[in-house]
Amino acid sequence: MRNQQSTQGILSIIALVCLAAGWFNLFSPDVNTLLSRKVFYVLIGASFFLQAPAMKNQNFTYAMYAAAAICVLGGLFIPLGTKLESIKTVGLLGGIILSIASRPSYRQ
Incomplete structure (x- = not known):
C-alpha cells in the first residue's frame, strides 16, 4: 500500500512537470503540446488508477x-x-473531487 502511494505521488509530480513544461514553453511547440495536453492526462489517469483501490467508499472506487x-x-x-x-x-x-471527498476528516 505504501509503495503504491509513493508511485502515485511520483506519477502526479511528473504529470505536473509535464503541464508546467507546456505552460512555460520549455520545448518546441509540438513537444509542449504533447506534454501538456496528452502525456499529462495519461499520467494523471494512471495516478487515479493507483488511487482507486484506496477509496473508502465502493462507489467512489468505481x-x-x-x-x-x-x-x-x-x-x-x-x-x-x-x-x-x-x-x-x-x-x-x-x-x-473524488480524491478530496474520500480523504478522512480529522475533527476533534
Missing part, C-alpha cells in the same frame, strides 16, 4: 476508475483541438 479511464483514453485517443477534448478535463476534475 467513479475513480471511470475518471482514470476518461483521462487515459482521452489523452491517448481524443484528437487535439476537437470539442471532445474537454472530456479529459471532466475526468480530471472528477478525479480531483
Whole structure:
C-alpha cells in the first residue's frame, strides 16, 4: 500500500512537470503540446488508477476508475483541438473531487 502511494505521488509530480513544461514553453511547440495536453492526462489517469483501490467508499472506487479511464483514453485517443477534448478535463476534475471527498476528516 505504501509503495503504491509513493508511485502515485511520483506519477502526479511528473504529470505536473509535464503541464508546467507546456505552460512555460520549455520545448518546441509540438513537444509542449504533447506534454501538456496528452502525456499529462495519461499520467494523471494512471495516478487515479493507483488511487482507486484506496477509496473508502465502493462507489467512489468505481467513479475513480471511470475518471482514470476518461483521462487515459482521452489523452491517448481524443484528437487535439476537437470539442471532445474537454472530456479529459471532466475526468480530471472528477478525479480531483473524488480524491478530496474520500480523504478522512480529522475533527476533534
